[in-house]
Amino acid sequence: MIDIGRLRPTLRRIRAHVARVGLLLITAVCALGAEPAVAREAPHFPARAGLDLAREAALSWATDARLVYVENDEPLDSTGTAERWAYLFHSPSLDRLRGYSVRDGKIVVAENLEMKLEAPPVALEWIDSEAALAAAEDEAEEFREKHAGHLSAMLLMRGPFLEQDPDETTWTLVYTAKGQPSLFVVVEATGGRVRRTWRG
């Protein structure tokens, strides 16, 4: 015969212990859940702000490294800044490409790009991503409003999207919308003039 009255204090202790362990588990889960949120927070910056650091790293990789391509690595905001930008360099002597991804004033990714890309170096002077976006916004307004489109990528390079003027360094802004062909807006990276738009 089990005496329930004598067991009751023991059961209470076990219940309290279980409650404490549960509380600890919830705290731990909250802490684990909160950590990536803190890690995600980093200041947005325009493309040019990370270039010096990336170039310095590229020159330690190859003294003849030349910037050939820039792309946002994280979503862009409405002013043309992003949390992370990627800078791709080409070394003619090594015949290799190496990219650096800059976030919060630090290089967080450095990797060789194993692909053949005969990209010419971009011009030394180019307008920053904020100015390029401001220049393109009028062209993209209708697409954004009509199709609930948004800016998904900004690419800086020289040549490929402006056949009639292949020496021009340009920003190409890619707007996307669900179920719609993307809108490409090509902006002169020296003067800030829209040179071309197309859907595809």
Added chain:
Amino acid sequence: MIVRGTRSISLAACLWLAAACAPPPAAAAPTEVQVERVRPAKTKRPTLTFLKANRAFIRARFDLLRQRPGAAGGDAQAFDPRFLTYGDMLARTLAAKDSTTAADDAWRRRQLLASITELGDLESRLEQMERLLSEQRGRLGVLQADFTGRQETALMVLVSGWPGDAAAVTGVSIVLEDGDTLSVALSPEQRESLRQGGIVQVAHTFVEPREQVLEIGLAGPAGDTAFLTLEPARDRLTLLRLDLSAVGSGRGAAGIRASTWLHEAGIDPTDG
């Protein structure tokens, strides 16, 4: 005798290096760096996603920019023999010009010495040369400021400590994350200096200013590797010291005691 002298100089140099590279007592305290047996895992972040996703399209666009041979035929045609004589005529013309220039110079020199009034002109020329020299000194100052005054991101690796003869280390290799490998064999003189408490510099190289994992390899009877994570400061010289004295205690390369600090002293570009 000469060999002994060289060895003494080498030992002295290593011991001097030990003193020179020792971190300043207060300015830059060394920071311990954790040495691990396995390569630390790093968070993988996607990069250049648009380029990678559309690589065929973008490559095709760049390919359109390349020059292609036209449709015109490339048949060889007969060469006009007169063209061959033009080069010879040009060489003779230049030779004649050299002769007249030399005669003209000689005549000018005689005129200069003959005329006392032209000494004033000589003086002005001397002043002009002095001015040119002064400008050149200024340009050299700019070059010196650029190339000796501005430190680029660099890493110097120093080795100290001796693990004992049973675990003698005959060489050290460092593999950087960008794939560069620096391998240095330790000469008998360098090993002797390590035994006596000296420090040996095994690498001095430019590095990317970012957090990176270095693979340290020890050559010797019990060759082994270990990993450490380092973030060289931008535009600074980072010194990394690998103390091998605990390597012989059975821990292998993971027994390396690593510490790092920044080189504080700069170079005065106006000096000299």
